[in-house]
Amino acid sequence: MSSSPALARRLGTVDAVMIGLGSMIGAGVFVAFTPAAESAGSGLLIGLAVAAFVAFCNATSSAQLATVYPVSGGTYVYGRERLGPWPGFLAGWGFVIGKTASSAAMALTFAAYAAPVGWERPVAIAAVVLLAVVNYHGVTRTAALTRVIVVGVLIALAVIVAAVWASGAGDASRITGGGLLSHGWYGILQSAGLLFFAFAGYARIATMGEEVREPRRTIPRAIVIALGITVVVYAVIAVTVLSSLGTAGVAESPVPLAAAVSSGTWSGVAPVARIGAALASLGALLALIAGLGRTSLAMARESDLPRWLAAVHPRYKVPHRAEVLLAVVICAVILVTDLRGAIGFSSFGVLVYYLVANIAAYTQPRQDRCYPKALQVVGALACVVLVATLPLISVSAGLTMFAVGILYRVLRLWALKVR
Template identity: 55%
Template sequence: MSEPRGGAEPRLRRELGLFDAVVIGLGSMIGAGVFTALAPAAGAAGAALPLALALAAFVAYCNATSSARLAARYPASGGTYVYGRERLGDFWGYLAGWGFVVGKTASCAAMALTVGTYAWPDQAHAVAVAAVVALTAVNYGGVRKSALLTRVIVAVVLAVLAAVVVAAATSDRATADRLDLGAGLADAGVGGVLTAAGLLFFAFAGFARIATLGEEVRDPARTIPRAVPLALGIALVVYAAVAVTVLAVLGAGGLAGASAPLAEAVRAAGVPELGPVVRVGAVVAALGSLLALILGVSRTTLAMARDRHLPHALAAVHPRFGVPHRAELAVGAVAAIAAGTLDARGAIGFSSFAVLVYYAIANASAWTLRSAEGRRRRVVPALGLAGCLVLAFALPPASVLAGASVLAAGAAGYLVRRRVARRVTRR
């Protein structure tokens, strides 16, 4: 098993077991997906929404499998930044890390804005900033405290979603006619389904949080490969149940046009009293996702700072709490600024593109594993790589342009820094 570079650097504490790792993954995925991605995905895929969900889940499975095998081999903070660096070279590791940090920082802003929109629409940006500050403080106190809070959040959200599914499924408004996949595919076309799958992939990307916490998981070679598919499988079951029942009640047009689709679904199902409960669930879910996002981004920032791709001061680990406190504060500050200034929909599209590129590099890294290193069939990383690239470029053009521009800027910065370093060395 390979250890991270920089052996003299202080290490993080291994405090997370299988249950906590699964819960952190669920906290990331459920908050991001159910309350933010279903409506725009329905707008792209129509009644073929379940097909798009299945495609997104399949690509996520390939990515999860590749990531789990790599995480067991390289149990260090940083996720695909570490895998790409070790398997493909410094540039590809850097590009993955850069894409993850900027993409997921945008996701932090989107989740914070979701909290603000549901909790206090007139002051959404102010509430969003406050949410980032509060959860950064929670993470600063140690990953164990974060995991305990995530347990509570996941339990509350699952209970709310179960109530939504029961209310929608037992309603007289739910009809199977609204689930005509063939008609939906004919209306939306393959392009519409691919676009929807790219948007829904945003909802599955939370399993990466398990891998990026590799340095804080006990027995990572055993725990991570088990935790990733477990979290992904539970999330898929939840998404499928919610998507099918809400689509059956609202129809594709109603779902696509709803600003708060789950609240609208329970109202249409004849249970309007569940509306406030759903809003509370949305706030709690977004908080859970934001909590895990800050955890994951700060750990990748830590890994990049250790290799001096980011300021080395960010590599510090708190002597008491055992967390990368400077990285967490830096990520929290940038996310707070973004939450106070950005639009949530734009942030989600940009994040989806950057994260799909991130996983494309993860699959390419997994392709290079030998049988003795945990590789099984190469078809999984091959399909994952192809799927990530197809979904990334099927996203709305504005998202593709913004994501590609930021990744290109990061790559240019890397190449300039390398050239300057070589000149200094020659002198």
């Protein structure tokens, strides 16, 4: 790998777990259930289980690879080291482009809960700028703010769940209304692909591997802990919103948790749902911006992105140029995108990212293995299946994204060769 200034190892296990939780709890709880219910009805519960299992397979692959390659870049680095430059590039390109869309989705989600009507996009852009400034000033500040946000979100979610059930708004008969299979297996798999968007944050821990202390021990432990906590939280929230709103209500509401609380006698708690959603979205956005900067840094080190993006700030030890550029790009995406389109587009890129991770982990020798190869096989096949079941517009946009990436790299390699 190319040499460039190194980042500082300042994160412990708790910090790494919090960054993983901040990436996941928010993206799914407040965004992905609505399109998932539209695709699968109450079958989204099966879709959630499928997405969680696929996430587990992918998480173990990422953890196994991170113990050997504890540097910034995540699967971009793993793909290059185990499979070659092209698979690594495709993983990195899918991550950077897909997660840029995710960042826009998180900013718009924050604005949907926090901004006055008509001010959603300006408020979303302001959130991106604010969090980019926090990230710019060092990873310890990122971790500290993430910890505060995660604790606040978990408290808000606990209040929401208690309010729905204690007020009598929850009705268990609504949870499976119409039957778990009413939308068919295709709808369930499509919901799993959309819900996978919600779990993908555990990779942020591996992506920031160059800044974790004792990475061979810390990264695998933090990934599994963060994913386990998230699965439990998602399951509780999914059951709660379905019991309150039914499948049609979840599918129709852009803010299902707030709607669930408002449907009961504890409607005065509804502002807590909005505050929790806003905090969760900010936490996910904060971690996304940090992860994007580190992957861009790794790609720039190998000249897969312009080399000037590989700069590390001499004082704050962050990829400051990459983070500033990405903040500008995310703000531009906010001006032209919508929430559902961003989720599907992001899912396509991230599923390709984890396909590369599973294949890379499969090739590791016995002495580097922590998990059976069967998990990597299942994870890789599941990524392909879930990509195929995403909405057609998401698949088309994703294929176009990778076609542009391939053309970009071909032209860049040619330009570097003729210099």
